[in-house]
Amino acid sequence: MLNKIEETGSSSTTFFELLGGEAHGAEKLRHLVEAFYDVMDTDPKAAPIRAMHAADLTSAREKLFMFLMGWTGGPQLYIERYGHPMLRKRHLPFAIDESARDQWMYCMIKAMHQQGFDEPLMIKLSEQLYGIADFMRNQ
Ligand code: HEM
Secondary structure: OOOOOOEOOEOOOOHHHHOOOOHHHHHHHHHHHHHHHHHHHHOHHHHHHHOOOOOOOHHHHHHHHHHHHHHOOOOOHHHHHHOOOOHHHHHOOOOOOHHHHHHHHHHHHHHHHHOOOOHHHHHHHHHHHHHHHHHOOOO
């Protein structure tokens, strides 16, 4: 689980703080997750992973938002509600190969661009997320 990133002069700044923390209901993180699923829902490049998800993305949006909030160093809402994430286990029902992993990252990076993330933040965040996405591969 990742909580901290190394910034020059400060090793205690969390991604969550860099994303504006809890201000306005953690709106920056919320908007990122909304944009992420909007890309997945509409971009033909992500059609294969979109098809793995339920028709209604409301619960996926809520769960990813809560998970990322805790993972970036904010409140652990996901764990409070659902227990240990066990993300790899929860993804076993889905056939995740390199292509699926890359589609997931494509949606996330496109969403970060759309939300106007600073490049250094975007690079660090996507490096860390890539580690999880690659860990989800089960074929
Ligand atoms: C590598 C490619 C990935 C694919 C194809 C994928 C696919 C999925 C699918 C199909 C679901 C079920 C959604 C539903 O209920 O309709 C799901 C749930 C979820 N995914 Fe992923 N995922 C991937 C990577 C990730 C990554 C990198 C993260 C975290 C950074 C993540 C976090 C979650 C969370 C928190 C849930 C909800 C789990 C639960 O409580 O049921 N996923 N994912």
